[in-house]
């Protein structure tokens with residue numbers, strides 16, 4: 164003990180020894196009683212810990228949240244653009260076009276079921292793809308390769324920490 | 326380690342893309358993430374930019390399984406963002422610059438004890454800046470964010486015993502640095 168002093172248990176002792184077993188705490192207390200170097204180390208550690216608690220934390224600048232919000236808006240806009248470009252490409256493939264027509268029919272059906280349709284609401288059928296979220300809600304479209312590719316790329320870009 | 330309310334919120338956000346849910350998570354965590362990022366990048370503007378990068382990643386997350394505390398997951402995303410940034414050669418030299426010769430800020434005449442306290446606080450900041458990033462992060466995640474050793478291990482992608490060692494070495498270095506200050510002041 165006299166050679167190794169407190170070692171990695173110094174921190175635990177500086178915090179009162181609560182994290183250690185009672186037997187171990189007793190043992191280290193006995194060492195402390197006869198070792199001025201370890202007594203000093205415990206006192207210094209307590210001083211460092213007290214100083215760390217008083218460290219000031221940086222407040223984000225007023226522009227911080229706004230700048231992030233702008234970046235998220237840009238992301239949404241880009242995602243929509245990318246989606247439309249891919250959709251356009253996909254529509255040149257007949258089998259996908261068939262699936263899209265089916266999806267359009269479903270959306271049309273949903274719209275016709277609305278109790279009070281607006282006069283120009285049929286236009287919404289053509290705009291049904293306007294939001295990516297809508298597509299993600301349509302299970303019907305989940306088999307489309309193009310959507311899977313898109314999501315795989317986005318998942319990669321998102322860099323999942325795993 | 327179990328998932329918490331915020332992990333459930335994150336799962337809801339990923340499923341619904343509801344920006345209001347995202348904003349709740351941002352409001353709760355951006356300060357601690359900014360503080361964590363500053364353990365790697367000291368320049369405030371750069372730290373804010375990287376913190377934004379972290380929350381952009383959160384926003385773009387397409388797959389999320391609430392298996393651990395959200396905070397632990399988020400700290401891990403932040404650590405990855407910071408380490409990637411540190412690896413960029415053109416950025417590397419900018420990091421961990423010790424502000425040598427920086428005078429302690431004085432507010433006019435003050436009691437001697439107060440001046441000594443400010444000097445010590447400054448030396449603490451400098452001593453922290455001299456630590457390797459992983460030591461500094463492990464030590465401050467434990468002290469300032471009250472993360473458990475297991476959570477820190479997940480955050481830093483290492484083992485619990487490595488975390489204990491990082492914290493111990495950080496503390497030893499700080500103690501050494503700061504006791505020198507006291508000896509200088511006493512001489």
Ligand SMILES: [Zn+2]
Nearest residue numbers: 168169198201
């Ligand atoms: Zn000793």
